[in-house]
Amino acid sequence: MPYVTIKMLEGRTEEQKKALVEKVTAAVVETANAPAENVVVFIEEMSKNHYAVGGKRFSDQ
Amino acid sequence: MPYVTIKMLEGRTEEQKKALVEKVTAAVVETANAPAENVVVFIEEMSKNHYAVGGKRFSDQ
Amino acid sequence: MPYVTIKMLEGRTEEQKKALVEKVTAAVVETANAPAENVVVFIEEMSKNHYAVGGKRFSDQ
């Protein structure tokens, strides 16, 4: 606790995901008064045909 | 905003998903007083072995 | 099935929510080949201090 879910388009590298998880965890520790070992991060990737803004999927653009 | 997540069994065609996203976005725009460009839609597909009603998975039926 | 979650800022009237649920359900029935009685809709309301774009909460604007 806290539990952080990051939903984003697929395509980031493993290095990016590793850094993302580290920096977001550090930001939560710094501001939410939680010890690092209690911070959980989930990444959820979306494909372009499953994500739309304004009624238009990214795979249709 | 609003953010709409549609969770359903896998198997719809791309044409169905495209129409689903368009029609759901239009329904939100019409009723929730939101401009189309602010409506976000996510599709999440489930496989039959990860979805159960009454304790029975769809892959076990 | 399908399961639709609509996340939005609080403040819509009951009439708006009622219409939203009806129209979104109709849109899913029409496009996703699902009978109406299988379509489930959840509304989740956010308060302005729990929603941020670009690092700025709506309550801070």
Next chain:
Amino acid sequence: MPYVTIKMLEGRTEEQKKALVEKVTAAVVETANAPAENVVVFIEEMSKNHYAVGGKRFSDQ
């Protein structure tokens, strides 16, 4: 209703998932005063590179 989502690392067998869904459904029926046919269970699997505790992904350990 109720709707139960179980998020866990990938790797369980189909037999484990089948038993998981059955036992969790029975636990909900027993304690939440819901008929079995109304209990819905979703399984969501995570890969090790998308799950971190303490800022460290399971794929980096």
Next chain:
Amino acid sequence: MPYVTIKMLEGRTEEQKKALVEKVTAAVVETANAPAENVVVFIEEMSKNHYAVGGKRFSDQ
């Protein structure tokens, strides 16, 4: 890990919720090969005006 989210209509007593959490945790421990101390359960309650089946909210029935 695993993380279990139980979404249901509001109205259960604290005793029911306590038993629900205990029994669901036990079911996960028994079937998913996870130690009890790693099983996390979240309860999310819905109000009747935010939940619809077949396009009809429970507050409108």
Next chain:
Amino acid sequence: MPYVTIKMLEGRTEEQKKALVEKVTAAVVETANAPAENVVVFIEEMSKNHYAVGGKRFSDQ
């Protein structure tokens, strides 16, 4: 995009939440190659009777 959901026990001050949202957004911008204006953050607060680890709710401890 990305969409970040932070789930935590209620009790943080508005100042903490404001800082949390700012720092997490900055961490995502720095590592995930996303412009700040595309980063969305949702906070979801849990009460102690709706959150359990090891089958024990925080309200029962």
